[in-house]
Amino acid sequence: MRIEELRSIASRVRKRILRMAARDKSVHAGASLSVTDILVALYFGIGVKMDGKKPTERDWVILSKGHAVPALYAVLAELGLLREEELDTIRDIDGLEGHPDYRTPGVDVSTGSLGQGLSIGAGIAYAMRLDGTEGRNFVYVILGDGELDEGQVWEAATTATHLRLKSLVAIVDVNGFQLDGPTDRIKSKGSLAARWSSIGWHVIEADGHSFRSLLSALEEARSYPGPAVILAYTRRGRGLGLLERTGGQHVDPEYAKQFSE
Numbered sequence: 001m002r003i004e005e006l007r008s009i010a011s012r013v014r015k016r017i018l019r020m021a022a023r024d025k026s027v028h029a030g031a032s033l034s035v036t037d038i039l040v041a042l043y044f045g046i047g048v049k050m051d052g053k054k055p056t057e058r059d060w061v062i063l064s065k066g067h068a069v070p071a072l073y074a075v076l077a078e079l080g081l082l083r084e085e086e087l088d089t090i091r092d093i094d095g096l097e098g099h100p101d102y103r104t105p106g107v108d109v110s111t112g113s114l115g116q117g118l119s120i121g122a123g124i125a126y127a128m129r130l131d132g133t134e135g136r137n138f139v140y141v142i143l144g145d146g147e148l149d150e151g152q153v154w155e156a157a158t159t160a161t162h163l164r165l166k167s168l169v170a171i172v173d174v175n176g177f178q179l180d181g182p183t184d185r186i187k188s189k190g191s192l193a194a195r196w197s198s199i200g201w202h203v204i205e206a207d208g209h210s211f212r213s214l215l216s217a218l219e220e221a222r223s224y225p226g227p228a229v230i231l232a233y234t235r236r237g238r239g240l241g242l243l244e245r246t247g248g249q250h251v252d253p254e255y256a257k258q259f260s261e
């Protein structure tokens with residue numbers, strides 16, 4: 001797919017996110033807008049194998065930073081797996097969940113409690129080795145930079161290098177913010193690249209809002225014979241002036257509404 005087409009898809013995805021934010025002020029708009037281009041590059045640029053004839057012939061996407069689920073729902077609507085009207089039910093008692101739930105069509109793994117996705121991904125990547133599909137099928141785990149404060153991430157990361165899990169691709173949405181402020185103010189991270197490479201991961205740095213950069217990073221990660229991490233540098237709230245300027249998470253529904261149509 002051409003870069004221009006990916007850009008149009010991303011623009012439709014962002015409008016859908018803002019439609020959801022206009023319905024419910026607890027929607028994590030900032031995190032969803034920062035991860036949008038990463039998801040679009042993955043699903044529409046690289047392509048996620050979702051419809052294998054055998055249950056083992058498929059890829060997996062784990063949105064470990066599950067609070068950004070509006071971006072995933074918006075992508076699933078683009079793929080036709082969710083109906084547009086369903087997006088309006090987000091966080092309703094009998095509507096779409098506020099965090100990924102595997103019972104929703106197209107959602108592979110339930111997440112929301114930060115820090116768990118990479119462990120699940122490592123397990124699935126190991127199962128791919130047992131199934132004989134390692135290196136042919138992939139598991140993509142998308143994490144937040146604040147999420148890296150969770151110790152469980154590093155247990156999974158060191159297991160992945162010990163096992164040299166070749167089907168495991170981690171993508172960190174490095175937007176520089178977590179819930180209460182800038183990530184480095186809450187707990188300084190030092191060099192993320194040095195941290196991941198010191199435990200044996202192949203590190204690729206990318207501009208998380210450039211499709212050219214993301215596609216080349218994803219290709220490199222898929223061809224590396226071991227676990228690879230993409231540090232995708234993004235801006236929280238990308239595309240929505242007020243949020244992008246402040247790195248904020250939530251937005252006034254009335255403000256979001258203006259940009260959602």
Ligand SMILES: Cc1ncc(C[n+]2csc(CCOP(=O)(O)OP(=O)(O)O)c2C)c(N)n1
Pocket residue numbers: 030031032034065067068112113114115143144145146147148173175176177178179183236
């Ligand atoms: C275990 C756990 N603790 C706290 C939270 C609450 N929480 C929701 S979003 C968030 C901030 C996450 O920041 P980051 O990982 O940087 O993602 P971003 O929102 O910047 O995309 C937190 C702490 C959670 N979901 N899970």
